[in-house]
Amino acid sequence: MKTLKFVVCLLAAATYFSPHLVAQDDDMTQAFWVHEDRVYPKMAAEYESVSKELVDLAQEHEVEGSWIAMRTEDYRYISLSPIANMADLDKRPFAKIAEKMGKENFGKVFDRFDACYDNHGSYILVLDKELSYQPTGINTTPAGKDYRAITYYHFKAADTDNARDLAMKFKKLYTDKGSELHYRVYRSGFGVMGQFYMVAVAAESAEAYEKMQTENRMKLGAEGAQLFGELQEMMLKVEYVRGTMLPDQGYSSSN
Numbered sequence: 379m380k381t382l383k384f385v386v387c388l389l390a391a392a393t394y395f396s397p398h399l400v401a402q403d404d405d406m407t408q409a410f411w412v413h414e415d416r417v418y419p420k421m422a423a424e425y426e427s428v429s430k431e432l433v434d435l436a437q438e439h440e441v442e443g444s445w446i447a448m449r450t451e452d453y454r455y456i457s458l459s460p461i462a463n464m465a466d467l468d469k470r471p472f473a474k475i476a477e478k479m480g481k482e483n484f485g486k487v488f489d490r491f492d493a494c495y496d497n498h499g500s501y502i503l504v505l506d507k508e509l510s511y512q513p514t515g516i517n518t519t520p521a522g523k524d525y526r527a528i529t530y531y532h533f534k535a536a537d538t539d540n541a542r543d544l545a546m547k548f549k550k551l552y553t554d555k556g557s558e559l560h561y562r563v564y565r566s567g568f569g570v571m572g573q574f575y576m577v578a579v580a581a582e583s584a585e586a587y588e589k590m591q592t593e594n595r596m597k598l599g600a601e602g603a604q605l606f607g608e609l610q611e612m613m614l615k616v617e618y619v620r621g622t623m624l625p626d627q628g629y630s631s632s633n
Contacts (some may be wrong), residue, residue, distance in 0.1 A: 408505040409567065410458040411466070414498060417453045421494035425455060428490045429627040435487070436629045439475045444630035446519060448526060450621035457628075458503070458518075464568070501569030503576060509545045509563035511552045516562065519623060523580035527587045530617040532574045537612055544608060545575060551601055559594040572614075584620065 417425045429447065445459040476484040507516050533541045545563060552559070564576040581587035595602065 406507045408507070409461050409463070410503050410505065410564075411461050411500065412503050413457050413459075413500045415455045415491070415495050416497045417455055417495045419453050422449075422453055425491065425494040426624070426627065428487065428494075429455070429624075432487065433627060433629045435475050435479075436631075439478065440631065441475065441629070442631050444632065445628055447624040447627040448621045449624055450619050452619075454619075454621075456621075461502075499569070502567030503564040503570075504567050506563045506565050509542070509549060509575070510561060511549050511557070512560045512562060513553070514560070518562065519625070519628075520580050523582055524623040524625070525581045525583050525587060526619075526621045526623060527579040527581065528619040528621065529577045530574045530619070531577065531609065532572055532614040532616070533612055534614060535573050538573060540612060541573075541575065544605070544612065548605055548609075551598060551605060555597050555602075557594050557597055559590045 415425070426449075435441075443459060445457045447455065447457045449455050505516070505518070510516060531541075551557075559579060561577050561579045564578065566572065566574045566576070579587060579590075581590060598605075
């Protein structure tokens with residue numbers, strides 16, 4: 379039951395941290411509680427089966443809240459839940475289910491999760507709408523675009539202001555050029571080592587993403603090449619993650 383115990387410990391610990399750690403302007407940012415399970419490849423099918431059962435339980439018992447789910451190519455299963463502040467982590471959305479099922483039976487659901495991996499953890503990411511480029515409106519799950527190309531740009535804490543300035547330059551260039559490659563920028567938050575911007579691009583498929591990338595590079599031209607050169611000079615390292623959204627393993631009480 380390490381999954382259930384971990385969640386309980388995290389929620390208890392959250393009460394010791396100031397809500398200002400994820401303080402946000404409602405119009406320009408949205409914080410997310412992110413949970414990541416690094417699943418054994420051979421247990422992927424079982425993990426997804428249990429995830430769907432959890433969604434069914436949430437629907438049956440009308441659990442308040444929501445999360446979206448994705449799987450990366452290296453078998454990381456990631457869920458993101460929107461939060462207003464750290465106090466939201468102290469809520470117990472599954473308490474009603476545990477009460478009706480009995481703690482022992484409910485715990486068995488998480489025991490099945492535990493058999494699928496050894497390593498997991500949680501942290502906070504903050505969607506920065508001001509830095510994001512999505513002219514049609516900010517949307518974390520655009521219809522028909524479940525493929526995700528995610529890039530982590532790591533930088534020194536001393537370069538926080540410079541990184542933001544550069545991100546704004548990128549957004550202006552994409553806007554001026556009318557780029558069709560839309561992206562969202564997430565800032566690293568509580569529970570994350572170091573500083574980074576996570577840039578997420580949605581596409582219909584890996585092939586569609588590569589096509590967009592090629593066309594976008596041509597559209598941005600020399601100005602784009604110059605900005606990417608500045609980015610390369612600033613970054614400590616860059617990480618690339620590819621994955622797929624899992625709509626049937628996400629949940630929203632508003633649906």
